[in-house]
Amino acid sequence: MISFPPGKAMLNTAPWTRVRRIGAHQARPRRSAAHGRLLPLAPALAMLLFTAACTTTSIDNAIDIDPAQGQGTNIASLSAVVERNPNSAEAYNVRGTAYGRAGRYREALNDFSRAIELNRRFYQAYANRALVHRQTGDPSAAINDYSTALKINPQYDIAYIGRGNVYRVTGNPRQALRDYERAIQLGTTNPRAYHSRGLLYQQDGQHNQAIEDFTTAISLDSDAPEPYNSRGVSYLALNDAGNALEDANKALRIRENYAEAWVTQGLALEMQGERAKANKAFRRAYQLDNTLTVAQDGVNRTR
Numbered sequence: 001m002i003s004f005p006p007g008k009a010m011l012n013t014a015p016w017t018r019v020r021r022i023g024a025h026q027a028r029p030r031r032s033a034a035h036g037r038l039l040p041l042a043p044a045l046a047m048l049l050f051t052a053a054c055t056t057t058s059i060d061n062a063i064d065i066d067p068a069q070g071q072g073t074n075i076a077s078l079s080a081v082v083e084r085n086p087n088s089a090e091a092y093n094v095r096g097t098a099y100g101r102a103g104r105y106r107e108a109l110n111d112f113s114r115a116i117e118l119n120r121r122f123y124q125a126y127a128n129r130a131l132v133h134r135q136t137g138d139p140s141a142a143i144n145d146y147s148t149a150l151k152i153n154p155q156y157d158i159a160y161i162g163r164g165n166v167y168r169v170t171g172n173p174r175q176a177l178r179d180y181e182r183a184i185q186l187g188t189t190n191p192r193a194y195h196s197r198g199l200l201y202q203q204d205g206q207h208n209q210a211i212e213d214f215t216t217a218i219s220l221d222s223d224a225p226e227p228y229n230s231r232g233v234s235y236l237a238l239n240d241a242g243n244a245l246e247d248a249n250k251a252l253r254i255r256e257n258y259a260e261a262w263v264t265q266g267l268a269l270e271m272q273g274e275r276a277k278a279n280k281a282f283r284r285a286y287q288l289d290n291t292l293t294v295a296q297d298g299v300n301r302t303r
Contacts, residue, residue, distance in 0.1 A: 041267060044301070045236055047294040048263060049202065074098055089119035093128065100132055108132045123149040127159045134166055142166050157188035165196055173200050191220035195227050198234075207234040225251035229261040236264065241271035259288035259295065266298050275302045
C-alpha cells in the first residue's frame with residue numbers, strides 16, 4: 001500500500017484506498033551477478049530519489065519544447081492560416097501548440113484562450129493551456145483547466161495524466177495516483193501515465209511496482225530516456241548495480257547530456273567498486289548541471 005506523510009494540502013479528502021494494477025503480476029527485478037553495497041551510498045541514493053520525485057522531465061509534457069518551432073516559416077505559415085480563418089478555434093490551437101513548443105508561452109496562452117473563446121467545449125485547448133500554466137508556474141490555473149477539460153470529456157486520458165503530474169510535483173500524491181489510475185483504467189497507451197505512477201511507487205519505496213511501471217512505459221516508447229533512468233534508480237535502491245548501470249547506459253545512448261543519468265551511472269559504478277569510472281560520471285553530471293548536489297557529492301566521495 002502506498003503511504004504518504006500526513007499534513008499535505010489536498011483538494012480532495014476522500015478516503016484513500018489501495019489500487020492494484022489490473023491483470024498485472026508483481027514486478028521482479030532482473031537478476032544480475034553484479035550487486036553492490038548499498039548502505040554507504042544510502043544518503044546519495046536518497047537524494048537521487050528525492051530529485052526524481054520532484055523533477056519534471058520532457059516525458060511529462062504534452063508539448064515538447066523545440067525552439068526551432070518558433071522560427072521562420074512555421075509560425076508565419078500558421079499565422080497566415082489564422083488570418084484566413086479568424087473564427088477557427090482549431091487554427092488558434094495549432095498555432096498555440098507551435099508557440100508552446102517554442103517556449104513562447106505568452107503567445108501560446110493567448111492563442112489557447114482565443115480558441116476557447118471561439119469554442120467553449122474545446123477540451124484539447126483547455127489541456128494545452130493547462131500545460132502552459134504549469135510550465136509558467138501557475139499550478140492552480142493548470143488544475144482548473146485540466147478539470148474543465150475532463151468535465152467536457154471524462155474519457156480524455158491526457159488531461160488525467162497532465163493533472164496528475166501537477167498534483168505530483170506540488171505534493172499531492174494521492175490525487176496524482178487517482179488520476180494516473182483513471183487514465184490507465186481508460187486504456188491509455190500514453191507512457192507518461194505509467195512512468196509517472198512509477199515515480200510515485202518509487203517515492204514510496206515500492207521499487208518492484210515502480211520497475212514494472214517503468215518497464216511498461218519503455219514498452220510504449222523505447223526512445224524516451226527518462227523511464228530507463230528511473231528504472232535504474234529503483235534498481236539501485238534494490239542493490240542491483242548491474243541492471244542500474246545497464247539502464248543508465250541506455251538512457252545516455254538516447255540522450256548523452258542527461259545529467260541525472262550520469263549520476264545513476266556513477267552510483268552504479270561506485271557500488272561496483274569502480275571509483276575512477278564513477279568519478280568521471282559524477283564529473284560529467286556536474287558539468288551538465290552544477291545544481292545537482294548529488295553529483296558534486298559523488299565527485300568528492302570518489303576522489
